[in-house]
Amino acid sequence: MYAYNQFDQTLVDQRVDQYRDQTRRYLAGEIPEDEFRVLRLMNGLYIQRLAPMLRVAIPYGLMKSDQLRTLAQISRTYDKGYGHFTTRQNMQFNWPTLESVPDILADLAKVQMHAIQTSGACIRNTTTDPFAGVSADEIEDTRPWCEMIRQWSTLHPEFAYLPRKFKIAVSGSSSDRAASQVHDIGLHLYHNEQGEMGFEVLVGGGLGRTPVIGKTVRKFLEPQELLSYLDAVLRVYNLNGRRDNKYKARIKILVNAVGIDAFAEMVEAEWQFTKGKDLRLPTAEIERVKGFFKPPNYLSVENSQSSLKAEMAAHPQFAKWYKQNTRDHKQPGYRIVVVALKNQLQAPGDVSHQQMDGIAALADQFSFAELRSTHDQNLVLADVAQRDLLSLWLKLTDLGMARANIGTLTDMINCPGLDFCSLANAETLILSRQINETFDDMDYQYELGEIQLKISGCINACGHHHVGHIGILGVEKGGKQVYQFTLGGSASNDASLGKTLGRSIDQDQVVVVIGQILDVYVQQRKTDETFLQTVRRIGFAPFKERVYGTHQRSAA
Amino acid sequence: MALIKDQQLSLSHAATPHIRFADWLDDDLVISDAVLTNGADDLACLLANANKLSIIAIEFETFADGRGFSMARMLRRDGYQGEIRAVGDVAMDRIEFMTRVGFNAFELREDQDALQALAKLGEVSVHFQPSADGKGPAYMR
Numbered sequence: 001m002y003a004y005n006q007f008d009q010t011l012v013d014q015r016v017d018q019y020r021d022q023t024r025r026y027l028a029g030e031i032p033e034d035e036f037r038v039l040r041l042m043n044g045l046y047i048q049r050l051a052p053m054l055r056v057a058i059p060y061g062l063m064k065s066d067q068l069r070t071l072a073q074i075s076r077t078y079d080k081g082y083g084h085f086t087t088r089q090n091m092q093f094n095w096p097t098l099e100s101v102p103d104i105l106a107d108l109a110k111v112q113m114h115a116i117q118t119s120g121a122c123i124r125n126t127t128t129d130p131f132a133g134v135s136a137d138e139i140e141d142t143r144p145w146c147e148m149i150r151q152w153s154t155l156h157p158e159f160a161y162l163p164r165k166f167k168i169a170v171s172g173s174s175s176d177r178a179a180s181q182v183h184d185i186g187l188h189l190y191h192n193e194q195g196e197m198g199f200e201v202l203v204g205g206g207l208g209r210t211p212v213i214g215k216t217v218r219k220f221l222e223p224q225e226l227l228s229y230l231d232a233v234l235r236v237y238n239l240n241g242r243r244d245n246k247y248k249a250r251i252k253i254l255v256n257a258v259g260i261d262a263f264a265e266m267v268e269a270e271w272q273f274t275k276g277k278d279l280r281l282p283t284a285e286i287e288r289v290k291g292f293f294k295p296p297n298y299l300s301v302e303n304s305q306s307s308l309k310a311e312m313a314a315h316p317q318f319a320k321w322y323k324q325n326t327r328d329h330k331q332p333g334y335r336i337v338v339v340a341l342k343n344q345l346q347a348p349g350d351v352s353h354q355q356m357d358g359i360a361a362l363a364d365q366f367s368f369a370e371l372r373s374t375h376d377q378n379l380v381l382a383d384v385a386q387r388d389l390l391s392l393w394l395k396l397t398d399l400g401m402a403r404a405n406i407g408t409l410t411d412m413i414n415c416p417g418l419d420f421c422s423l424a425n426a427e428t429l430i431l432s433r434q435i436n437e438t439f440d441d442m443d444y445q446y447e448l449g450e451i452q453l454k455i456s457g458c459i460n461a462c463g464h465h466h467v468g469h470i471g472i473l474g475v476e477k478g479g480k481q482v483y484q485f486t487l488g489g490s491a492s493n494d495a496s497l498g499k500t501l502g503r504s505i506d507q508d509q510v511v512v513v514i515g516q517i518l519d520v521y522v523q524q525r526k527t528d529e530t531f532l533q534t535v536r537r538i539g540f541a542p543f544k545e546r547v548y549g550t551h552q553r554s555a556a
Numbered sequence: 557m558a559l560i561k562d563q564q565l566s567l568s569h570a571a572t573p574h575i576r577f578a579d580w581l582d583d584d585l586v587i588s589d590a591v592l593t594n595g596a597d598d599l600a601c602l603l604a605n606a607n608k609l610s611i612i613a614i615e616f617e618t619f620a621d622g623r624g625f626s627m628a629r630m631l632r633r634d635g636y637q638g639e640i641r642a643v644g645d646v647a648m649d650r651i652e653f654m655t656r657v658g659f660n661a662f663e664l665r666e667d668q669d670a671l672q673a674l675a676k677l678g679e680v681s682v683h684f685q686p687s688a689d690g691k692g693p694a695y696m697r
Contacts, residue, residue: 007682014680022649030667031649035619039649121620151684157653158629158685161622238626239599273633278686 020102044115055118060146061089065360072356123153130374136328142172163241164249179491204255207461228279232271301333321404348414349377417457424457426474426481467491558670595623616644632658648673
């Protein structure tokens with residue numbers, strides 16, 4: 001992965017000093033509250049309901065084992081011994097003190113990490129496919145491009161006070177695992193008919209109050225001009241995005257207001273000034289960055305299917321885990337392993353300091369000392385030799401991280417909700433607990449197949465509920481926490497926004513309703529039909545009938 | 557009011573212009589080569605007239621209004637050589653970025669200490685992006 005040079009290190013070190021001085025001046029009363037708010041947000045520090053929350057950047061979800069050990073150490077020293085992985089592949093600490101944040105940032109800088117631009121109205125952490133560089137269906141490795149975007153966007157002087165936050169996602173496989181169609185900018189690496197590699201550029205996707213699927217603003221972008229084109233899009237947005245209403249300030253509102261064709265023309269006009277100039281990426285620079293992402297020294301091991309079969313026969317749970325939590329790898333003899341952060345005892349995405357240390361050691365032993373975080377709040381060991389899988393599984397089992405539920409109902413995305421977040425209207429963690437208690441039969445979950453359940457505690461949609469096959473949105477009505485269900489959303493290639501099923505559901509009825517929805521699916525599905533396919537085929541009526549018809553009868 | 561110009565504390569300088577760009581444009585009787593503008597003005601028109609102006613003061617009604625950053629960047633890109641002065645809600649924590657996009661003068665908010673602000677310039681000494689100072693991005697050095 002990318003390693004800092006003196007240049008990167010100087011920038012991050014000086015940024016720590018700068019923030020230390022800003023904190024000192026704020027505590028001395030020299031910076032007004034509303035101004036410090038913006039300064040701390042640009043360094044990932046929120047003030048939450050109970051304490052500040054610090055969001056640490058994990059650029060495109062990639063980290064070394066020693067970085068994860070530092071996160072564990074920080075959680076012990078400054079927090080309550082755990083961290084939380086977010087849907088932007090970052091890590092949040094929920095209990096640091098405001099005064100300790102400069103020290104935390106200094107500790108992070110020692111392992112080439114920071115919290116720059118993890119919040120605020122600026123360009124956020126670029127996200128990508130957690131299987132980049134290793135997936136069997138990959139077209140191009142997205143990581144070098146993410147790194148070039150990271151560098152360009154870091155402390156960008158012109159784009160630090162945008163109308164609103166700005167999120168970029170990059171996908172480079174036939175299967176979109178980066179939710180790129182619901183980002184401010186989505187980039188798809190592909191080869192055109194001439195066989196040239198380039199980007200399809202989508203703009204104006206997003207969730208939140210106004211969910212929108214991104215629209216193509218440029219069908220093919222020469223990769224050398226990636227930064228000049230992004231620069232043009234950001235300048236058009238910075239100058240023209242609405243600033244009078246923060247709920248109308250995202251780029252999607254601008255794109256919808258002027259129309260995608262007119263927006264594309266604005267970008268093209270601006271791009272004429274920047275194209276082919278100093279933002280054009282020299283081939284040498286592209287090659288230099290790509291050099292950091294060369295494949296590791298894979299052993300040329302044969303896939304011994306017979307020994308794997310024997311291991312599976314001896315360990316049925318291992319066989320289930322292999323099927324559910326590992327994926328095909330480019331390199332023969334290797335598998336991609338998804339480490340579930342979705343067990344019965346912890347909130348989705350939460351990880352204890354012991355688990356962080358434990359998984360760092362496993363990364364050292366089994367996966368070239370690197371690991372990734374995913375946008376659906378799990379971890380990935382990307383390069384595990386097939387012959388090591390059983391040993392890895394046994395150790396993950398000891399850590400409570402071998403639950404074989406990836407892609408199933410209980411592999412849900414969950415924002416922290418009202419338990420932590422000052423924006424939230426409703427609790428979400430109680431729902432994940434109830435769901436885990438109610439749907440604890442893994443065989444039932446396997447039988448249901450792939451289901452993406454996504455839960456947000458408010459309209460800001462950090463839990464991506466709009467793109468859940470089943471989405472749940474917590475709202476407050478008359479002092480009561482109730483939940484709106486949406487069905488039929490997807491963040492994948494067939495991206496779509498879920499539609500509301502009907503009136504809101506009481507907290508204690510949420511698991512009942514999930515069960516009813518699943519019953520309808522099981523009754524109505526055709527052979528091999530997934531939940532999403534069934535919803536799209538049969539429509540909402542059978543689900544409404546089951547959920548609301550029953551309710552009315554029981555209420556009568 | 558303290559003014560920082562060309563990375564120094566300025567002791568003698570032109571007063572901040574009070575003629576708004578729109579008025580300057582509309583009224584032939586206005587004779588001035590210094591105007592006050594902000595993100596709400598017609599930027600294309602400002603760029604077209606910049607060569608007639610020696611001071612362009614860009615007003616930040618609130619520090620969160622980032623349009624002025626792009627305005628300065630585009631003025632310098634067009635070759636504007638005159639003064640670009642940041643006025644309004646201007647504080648030490650932003651003048652580094654402002655300098656990099658092309659501002660060369662800062663009328664600081666009243667609570668700001670000019671000497672302390674000067675020390676903030678260059679606080680982060682390395683940059684990934686090309687900027688109005690003519691230096692290329694990191695990979696070109």
